[in-house]
Amino acid sequence: MKNESFEKVESLKMNKDLKVTDLVKQMKKAGFGARKIGKAAEIADEMFSDKDCKRFLGIAGAMVPAGMKQIIIDLLNSEKINIFVTTGANLTHDLIEALGNEHYHCDSWNDEEFHKKNYDRIYNVLMKNKVYENLEDFFTKNWDEFKNSNSIKDFLKKIGELLPKNSNSILRVCYEKNIPLFCPGIADSGIGLMVWGRLAAGKKISVDVFADMNDIIDTAWTSKKSGVIYVGGGLPKNFIQQSLQFSKGADYGIQITTDRAESGGSSGAPLEEGKSWGKLKPDAKFVDVPCDATIALPLIFCGKI
């Protein structure tokens, strides 16, 4: 109950021209989840304006197929993120779109039908199965370029380098802005499958699984202050969290997930739990936002990028 101010709850008042940023300010004065959206936006402001703060962004979940790509790109492009960790799935979908393919809506489903029509489903989003052909072409054509990629980070940087300059792509923006992009689970993705295909065809590369650890731990170790933004938990969150054990603990934290704490997984673990591990400072400013990320992300980051 420390720092408890007992401010008054104020009822949200809308009008047809209300701006998102003003709605979010009002949400801060409401209760339940709205309050958390409002707090998250405020903590993001503080984190972004703190010059001593290294910011770690971890994104799991299929955010690219769900139309969150531009928010991520804009966030990376705004130079507010120092370290980005994501899943192989997100990068695969990013590459798929960078190579000219699309994702589609579906509001109801019959998965046997989709299979016959060669559509793959990701909840209420569809992808044509033939996107894999474009992926394969990309890696076949460029395979020699990867021969010196010894770490996952370098491997991904090379993909970004190979994409055209005007690509609206996460991989590309990380390359252009020189943002360290980590993906410890790269083997578990469509990109991983492409590499396997090349390797099966006898063309060797050697990418060390542990090679990237030093970079991210070093950033955590040497940062005066740090802030974390987690979407969906998973490997991205945990990979950042374990690095923070070598920091003084994060000063700022925002977590967006619908996973539950009670089943004990890292994805649903409230940020508070990190205090026991030294991953979060006792006096950190942080908030857990139990909300679908496709709803929470635009609200929290509108006006900041």
Add this chain to the structure above:
Amino acid sequence: MKNESFEKVESLKMNKDLKVTDLVKQMKKAGFGARKIGKAAEIADEMFSDKDCKRFLGIAGAMVPAGMKQIIIDLLNSEKINIFVTTGANLTHDLIEALGNEHYHCDSWNDEEFHKKNYDRIYNVLMKNKVYENLEDFFTKNWDEFKNSNSIKDFLKKIGELLPKNSNSILRVCYEKNIPLFCPGIADSGIGLMVWGRLAAGKKISVDVFADMNDIIDTAWTSKKSGVIYVGGGLPKNFIQQSLQFSKGADYGIQITTDRAESGGSSGAPLEEGKSWGKLKPDAKFVDVPCDATIALPLIFCGKI
């Protein structure tokens, strides 16, 4: 898969002046939960502009303490709702605020401490326990006014009538706009406790528990078309749903709840399930929004009230 259009997912693009209504339009083109917010806003437009449609609003959950009172009042005031069903808790909190009391924020909690300080907690919202004194005064002073309240609807209408003209109150706006307000679980609330207190003091009223059923069923029965908006499930949803068995089935539906379908309760049951019961038309336009209502409500109804 009927009516499946396979439209393209488009990535959300924000700017600092983005209006809520424009964000929600963009959300319609994104995936996962964002898509559902966008669809809900669109269905609300259709439902509200359909002159043949009777609209049933059911709200459970402590929406008033969470700062959603104004949205509800504005929605009722806009004459877009024909029948409103809610919990005794929401009406109690509404009356509490109408009598001049407030709710407060808390972002962390120690419930033993709160008890010592006479604060009652509702997740991240607090209420002073002494609000009950104001409630008791209200009913003590006005008790004779209720002697002819034979149905819950009449009892609640009388409360609305007794409140000052300028009250910013759900009870008051329902009275002023003559919107039938149902609360089948009124005994289960602070207002119920106040009545019990009066009855214990020997002052009788007699409010029949079944008296209101005819009104709501008759509205369902006689409506050419109908639309439902459910927040949080509970009694309000189910009370409307059972009435719809006597209609042709709802034509429009929006449901906002974080409860799960799998545990089998009515609150988490997807609207689709209502088709088996005849509560929803086979070709109804509807969407389930699995989101905290304090986040979903302002997004969906911004620009409509």
Add this chain to the structure above:
Amino acid sequence: MKNESFEKVESLKMNKDLKVTDLVKQMKKAGFGARKIGKAAEIADEMFSDKDCKRFLGIAGAMVPAGMKQIIIDLLNSEKINIFVTTGANLTHDLIEALGNEHYHCDSWNDEEFHKKNYDRIYNVLMKNKVYENLEDFFTKNWDEFKNSNSIKDFLKKIGELLPKNSNSILRVCYEKNIPLFCPGIADSGIGLMVWGRLAAGKKISVDVFADMNDIIDTAWTSKKSGVIYVGGGLPKNFIQQSLQFSKGADYGIQITTDRAESGGSSGAPLEEGKSWGKLKPDAKFVDVPCDATIALPLIFCGKI
């Protein structure tokens, strides 16, 4: 962290003859949800063996169609429950079965098809729509019997009385064992619809909505100690909780629900929150079990009834 013992986690060890009661004892030594099942079973034992303790059972959710009827009946029959509060839905399904009808499984669904075939769906359970005919016959035939039912409790007791002696029914066992059965939301149920049908046909009864409050509050008020068991939250939980404000606060508590705390509803509110309201004693023994009740109930109560 008070009373923190830091006992060792022990790994569950199974064999093909393992008894449920022994599994549950082992679960107490495991982590996450298993631990909670084990603790709940232990707390139930303490609550049931405490002679000074009045026990309140509140059950929401469609437990009867889901095959949990016998557990509830055996629990009531064992005389371990002093007050039982449930939903109109559960009592309607209980009456439906008492009148000779059944519920059915479905593992996949097409709600339009079910509607055509006159099956109503409750998640993965089906009911023939024609059960309503039996219900209607029951009330038509017996309607005069209800003319003196002035409270919901008396009305329900009368149903129990009218059922044959050998009925395997919740309504019947409450009648036989003289257990006060409360259902504040009775109007919101199939039974409510039957009453409406009778009233619409011009046959009056008058059941006061507030009449039962005194009984349950009086039990809370006069009990030396109290224990609560909540399944699914809803009106049953809240109706007991508000009564406990007039007690010294519950000494024992078990809550089974998959609803989340963060959306602020009473159903998902952890028992701990009740301490702020005085509904739970500071030193109460209690546990929240976030689990499907059809899985948790048999585990927790096996061997006790």
Add this chain to the structure above:
Amino acid sequence: MKNESFEKVESLKMNKDLKVTDLVKQMKKAGFGARKIGKAAEIADEMFSDKDCKRFLGIAGAMVPAGMKQIIIDLLNSEKINIFVTTGANLTHDLIEALGNEHYHCDSWNDEEFHKKNYDRIYNVLMKNKVYENLEDFFTKNWDEFKNSNSIKDFLKKIGELLPKNSNSILRVCYEKNIPLFCPGIADSGIGLMVWGRLAAGKKISVDVFADMNDIIDTAWTSKKSGVIYVGGGLPKNFIQQSLQFSKGADYGIQITTDRAESGGSSGAPLEEGKSWGKLKPDAKFVDVPCDATIALPLIFCGKI
């Protein structure tokens, strides 16, 4: 609705000597989650007795600290699993216990206090932070043994080989039984941190991140039939799922997770979705069990190991 049998729901009947296996058989005849537990146990039986079936087990979530280690070991030991994929966290905790350390219970928490006392919290389980010293000793002492570990699988096999013969350990049993153990996210774990520590100290090993893909894909490709058991989703599930794209699709499936489908992540995606991708056969026997794994695992696998 194909294969819809509309069997009757039967009410669970318990007695104090009821065996777990008999309870689970009864659960199959109940509704909601109980039904799913019962079905999962039945599908497990079919999967285990199908001689043509290769069985893939994927376990995320901190199952070892939660007391589920023995179930996993017994399952592996029973030779019913052909491929095992898990998280680095589970293997780290397994190694921690194999090296003589323990996990502890906590039912309430103060994370700042835990930090001061050097306890790390995993929901309601604690671990002493000093376990890392034992881990470090293990790797320091044995580091040279790993110099030829070129794949993650070989690296993990070496750990198993180094553990004493009587170790009650997942790593050990996989070694002894020669079960391929995959952990694509090994860098994201305490074991990963130990390797980083060694590498930072200048002692090189080179473990290729893609090296294991061929093995698991080859097993999927060549299997006549296949079955999957997923606990908690995450990388383990997805790594198996992507391999199954190269199979004919799984014939049997059991998924245990509390993650939601609606937020679009792989962990919460119902098995059905896999049909669109060809990861699950159209006529597969499968069930999603939305339950805490520490409760579901012992119920489903009791009597089978």
